[in-house]
Amino acid sequence: xxxxxxxxxxxxxxxxxxxxxxxxxxxxxxxxxxxxxxxxxxxxxxxxxxxxxxxxxxxxxxxxxxxxxxxxxxxxxxxxxxxxxxxxxxxxxxxxxxxxxxxxxxxxxxxxxxxxxxxxxxxxxxxxxxxxxxxxxxxxxxxxxxxxxxxxxxxxx
Numbered sequence: 001x002x003x004x005x006x007x008x009x010x011x012x013x014x015x016x017x018x019x020x021x022x023x024x025x026x027x028x029x030x031x032x033x034x035x036x037x038x039x040x041x042x043x044x045x046x047x048x049x050x051x052x053x054x055x056x057x058x059x060x061x062x063x064x065x066x067x068x069x070x071x072x073x074x075x076x077x078x079x080x081x082x083x084x085x086x087x088x089x090x091x092x093x094x095x096x097x098x099x100x101x102x103x104x105x106x107x108x109x110x111x112x113x114x115x116x117x118x119x120x121x122x123x124x125x126x127x128x129x130x131x132x133x134x135x136x137x138x139x140x141x142x143x144x145x146x147x148x149x150x151x152x153x154x155x156x157x
Contacts (some may be wrong), residue, residue, distance in 0.1 A: 004069040004150065008133035013062040021055025024048045060084075065133050071154045076118075076128070093155045095121045099148050101141070104131040114144035116151065 027048025031041045063082030070077065074093040080086065098119040105112035113131040115138060120126055129135045129147065137143035 006067045006129065006135060008065040008135050010062055010064045012134040014059065017055050017059035017062055020051050021059060024051025024055050028052055067128060069151060069154060071157065091126065096155055097121055099152050101144055101148055102127060113138050114141050116144065116148055
């Protein structure tokens with residue numbers, strides 16, 4: 001197996017962050033005079049405030065994640081580049097006990113995101129191709145099942 005490099009899509013992350021921020025600000029400004037309007041306006045004001053804070057926080061922490069599976073070095077390297085920091089984690093193939101498929105979302109809402117869940121020797125569960133990072137194909141279970149087979153084959157060799 002050759003070197004396998006996969007990168008997240010920070011553009012979609014920024015789009016979700018900005019959308020949350022904009023909707024929050026619209027609600028916040030629309031219901032700023034909630035004392036005159038009543039109970040639902042209070043809820044709209046606080047919801048707007050909450051969405052604006054979440055949108056701003058996610059905007060500031062959005063970054064690009066790269067996953068490198070190297071069969072020659074028998075390791076998985078995850079590089080997480082954010083505006084304020086860069087983190088790197090290396091997981092040796094020998095530390096991986098099991099590779100499963102994780103799921104985030106609700107089928108009834110047509111919102112789903114699949115990822116690989118690595119069970120490590122130290123008892124930790126590590127999400128590879130993490131939800132919310134928008135890796136291409138993460139919403140298709142068959143694609144993620146292919147990732148699982150490909151990774152498991154590399155580990156088993």
